[in-house]
Amino acid sequence: MKAKETKTQEIQSVPSKKGEIHPMENLLRMDRMPHIWCPSCGIGLAVTAFASALEKANIDPNKISIVSGIGCTGRVAGYVKLDSFHTTHGRPIAFGTGIRVANPKIKVVVFSGDGDLIAIGGNHFIHAARRNIDMLVVCVNNFIYAMTGGQVAPTTPLAAYATTSPYGCVEPPFNIPYIADSSGAVYVARWTTLHIRRLINSLAEALQKKGFSVVEVISPCGMYYSRINKLGDGLDMMKFYHDNVEIRHGEDTKNLDIGFQTKIICGKFVDRERPSYMERYNQWLSDVKGGSRDEG
Amino acid sequence: MKADPKGVLTGSHTLTGNHACAEGAFAAGCRFLGLYPIVPSLEISERFLERAPEVGATFIQMEDEVSVLAAVLGASWTGKKSMTVTSGPGLSLMMEHLGLGIMLETPCVIVDIQRAGPALGMPGRPAQGDMMQARWGSHGDYEIIALSPSSPQEMFDYTIKAFNLSERYRIPVALMSDAYVAHLQEKVVIPPAEEIEIEPRRYYKGAKDKYLPFKRDKDFVPRMVNIGDGYKFHVTGLTHDDRGYPVMNEECQEYNVHPLVWKVRNYVDEIIEVQEAETEDAEVIIISYGATSRAALKAMEQARKSGIKVGSLKLVTVWPFPEKRVAELAKKVKAFVVPEMNFGQVVLEVERCSYGNANVIFVPHGENGVENTDDLLSAIKQAVQADKVESVIIEFNKGV
Ligand SMILES: Cc1ncc(C[n+]2csc(CCOP(=O)(O)OP(=O)(O)O)c2C)c(N)n1
Numbered sequence: 001m002k003a004k005e006t007k008t009q010e011i012q013s014v015p016s017k018k019g020e021i022h023p024m025e026n027l028l029r030m031d032r033m034p035h036i037w038c039p040s041c042g043i044g045l046a047v048t049a050f051a052s053a054l055e056k057a058n059i060d061p062n063k064i065s066i067v068s069g070i071g072c073t074g075r076v077a078g079y080v081k082l083d084s085f086h087t088t089h090g091r092p093i094a095f096g097t098g099i100r101v102a103n104p105k106i107k108v109v110v111f112s113g114d115g116d117l118i119a120i121g122g123n124h125f126i127h128a129a130r131r132n133i134d135m136l137v138v139c140v141n142n143f144i145y146a147m148t149g150g151q152v153a154p155t156t157p158l159a160a161y162a163t164t165s166p167y168g169c170v171e172p173p174f175n176i177p178y179i180a181d182s183s184g185a186v187y188v189a190r191w192t193t194l195h196i197r198r199l200i201n202s203l204a205e206a207l208q209k210k211g212f213s214v215v216e217v218i219s220p221c222g223m224y225y226s227r228i229n230k231l232g233d234g235l236d237m238m239k240f241y242h243d244n245v246e247i248r249h250g251e252d253t254k255n256l257d258i259g260f261q262t263k264i265i266c267g268k269f270v271d272r273e274r275p276s277y278m279e280r281y282n283q284w285l286s287d288v289k290g291g292s293r294d295e296g
Numbered sequence: 297m298k299a300d301p302k303g304v305l306t307g308s309h310t311l312t313g314n315h316a317c318a319e320g321a322f323a324a325g326c327r328f329l330g331l332y333p334i335v336p337s338l339e340i341s342e343r344f345l346e347r348a349p350e351v352g353a354t355f356i357q358m359e360d361e362v363s364v365l366a367a368v369l370g371a372s373w374t375g376k377k378s379m380t381v382t383s384g385p386g387l388s389l390m391m392e393h394l395g396l397g398i399m400l401e402t403p404c405v406i407v408d409i410q411r412a413g414p415a416l417g418m419p420g421r422p423a424q425g426d427m428m429q430a431r432w433g434s435h436g437d438y439e440i441i442a443l444s445p446s447s448p449q450e451m452f453d454y455t456i457k458a459f460n461l462s463e464r465y466r467i468p469v470a471l472m473s474d475a476y477v478a479h480l481q482e483k484v485v486i487p488p489a490e491e492i493e494i495e496p497r498r499y500y501k502g503a504k505d506k507y508l509p510f511k512r513d514k515d516f517v518p519r520m521v522n523i524g525d526g527y528k529f530h531v532t533g534l535t536h537d538d539r540g541y542p543v544m545n546e547e548c549q550e551y552n553v554h555p556l557v558w559k560v561r562n563y564v565d566e567i568i569e570v571q572e573a574e575t576e577d578a579e580v581i582i583i584s585y586g587a588t589s590r591a592a593l594k595a596m597e598q599a600r601k602s603g604i605k606v607g608s609l610k611l612v613t614v615w616p617f618p619e620k621r622v623a624e625l626a627k628k629v630k631a632f633v634v635p636e637m638n639f640g641q642v643v644l645e646v647e648r649c650s651y652g653n654a655n656v657i658f659v660p661h662g663e664n665g666v667e668n669t670d671d672l673l674s675a676i677k678q679a680v681q682a683d684k685v686e687s688v689i690i691e692f693n694k695g696v
Binding site: 029031032061062063065067077078081082083084085086087088091093094095096097098099101102103105106123124127285288289 | 327328330349350354356358359360362363364366367368369370371372373374375376378392393396400522523524525526527528529530531532533534539541542
């Protein structure tokens with residue numbers, strides 16, 4: 001087996017003229033641009049917000065690892081210049097749990113889609129929340145399975161169309177903040193990709209939080225969700241968010257259901273303290289041993 | 297490299313196979329266990345957890361075996377040698393991440409204490425029904441390394457061997473044991489740490505911004521780095537180039553996946569270990585692995601006493617299969633007798649590698665007790681009486 005030259009090329013940085021460096025060059029893999037996301041997709045906005053939040057929260061980029069599952073959002077890990085893992089469909093939280101428990105000095109961020117985290121990965125989501133694993137989960141919710149071309153997701157609103165709901169979705173969707181809250185997450189917020197400044201603040205806050213934090217990002221999918229439902233393009237979706245989002249910090253998470261083209265309630269809903277998994281683990285360890293592992 | 301004395305319980309002990317496995321893991325340098333409880337593997341986890349604080353190891357009980365192996369892979373990338381232990385139903389759930397482990401070339405050890413299946417089967421009954429699943433169970437093309445211990449001492453020794461192989465080849469390694477060996481209690485000698493050879497992880501040492509996670513070194517294996525060491529690397533389960541970036545074309549599929557196979561196939565002579573006894577003049581050779589090797593060796597002695605020249609080939613490494621050696625021996629013997637606690641799995645490999653040069657008699661084994669030799673002896677007699685080579689596996693028949 002001979003190695004082909006084309007594949008062993010050195011890592012290249014995109015050539016940039018002096019003074020023309022992309023402001024996030026140090027946090028993004030510029031050698032992978034252009035990215036795969038469609039025009040009008042909101043995932044890029046969520047990534048930009050995350051990169052800004054990393055800077056704002058002053059997190060050491062060498063001590064943070066980002067894990068994604070599979071899907072359009074699952075590609076995020078591949079574009080962020082951190083120790084990054086593109087894993088299996090639905091399992092990034094489990095993969096990240098292993099990282100965090102094996103090395104509590106590493107901050108773990110899971111960046112994935114609603115189908116990945118709440119359908120196939122739903123069990124891992126609730127258990128990581130219950131354990132209160134130190135982890136920030138960014139869940140991009142576009143109400144659809146986008147990567148596979150627009151099938152029903154666990155978040156697809158009742159009556160919305162998808163390729164696998166040709167007569168309108170008959171399953172009620174999950175309310176993600178409510179699951180996160182009732183499973184034990186210590187920080188739960190929801191924003192849309194229109195609310196970039198608030199999203200950045202939330203992500204920065206969540207990054208500094210000890211324990212399981214969830215930020216849901218409602219995002220337009222012009223290609224697969226809006227088109228089949230005749231909702232216009234990305235700009236129309238942003239306009240919809242502008243007109244229909246109501247910000248209600250501290251709202252009871254029970255009240256956060258999203259219907260088809262109904263009002264979307266955003267805000268920070270949960271911000272509380274609860275011993276994290278590593279805190280309890282270390283407590284147990286010092287009880288049995290009188291010694292302790294590294295605090296993370 | 298020598299073993300870290302912290303994990304080595306030097307001395308002579310009486311241990312069950314499961315406890316010996318936990319001690320082997322510690323001696324090998326394993327410092328992370330992901331688990332989901334299942335009979336008959338539980339005592340490995342229990343022993344590991346009990347001793348973890350003094351050894352300095354970490355563990356987590358996950359919500360299922362899917363997440364267990366995902367967590368083990370994540371842990372391995374932090375630089376900790378990592379493992380999980382399970383049985384058939386759990387192994388089935390692990391197939392997804394066995395594939396990811398292969399694709400991300402992540403060292404780890406999966407211990408499978410086989411029990412009777414299918415489905416829930418009989419949790420306490422020993423079996424060897426997962427051998428082909430370990431080899432082929434995950435989708436796509438790959439090679440795997442699997443070892444099979446036949447005693448508590450071998451549970452200790454081969455657990456270390458499994459970790460060493462997984463680091464050397466950057467591959468998940470399966471330790472395929474069974475409920476019999478797992479619960480058998482025997483003397484286990486644990487040598488001093490300085491006598492235990494440990495394969496260290498092969499790390500990349502170059503410039504931080506030049507690291508390529510899948511660039512193969514001279515030994516065909518790419519070098520690793522740890523999460524948190526500042527390399528900012530990316531890896532993906534998609535077909536990828538040396539940088540770990542997805543590339544969706546035919547050429548890269550070959551470039552990526554062929555080495556996953558050849559990094560094992562090119563090194564079979566280094567990887568494969570078999571134990572031969574009295575094969576020199578043998579007319580019949582019993583090919584066995586794991587618990588059935590115990591009966592095989594006994595049957596060999598008994599047959600020799602009654603004047604039949606029987607030898608034994610015990611597979612320490614079941615995967616990759618020692619095809620060259622079996623092909624050589626096939627030309628010299630009348631027949632192979634293959635006892636397995638299943639309805640015929642590894643025997644298919646024996647037949648394939650015999651190329652029609654020897655009869656292959658399959659003995660579904662264990663019904664009368666794992667160490668009972670009655671069926672084996674009858675099969676041996678049948679083997680010497682046969683006067684021509686059949687073109688199919690001869691199913692041992694109790695009536696004969
Ligand atoms: C085990 C498995 N089943 C199914 C798939 C196919 N698949 C790929 S992405 C995806 C859905 C992703 O949806 P979501 O998480 O909402 O992400 P999005 O693409 O919308 O960002 C599915 C079903 C897969 N890759 N693996």
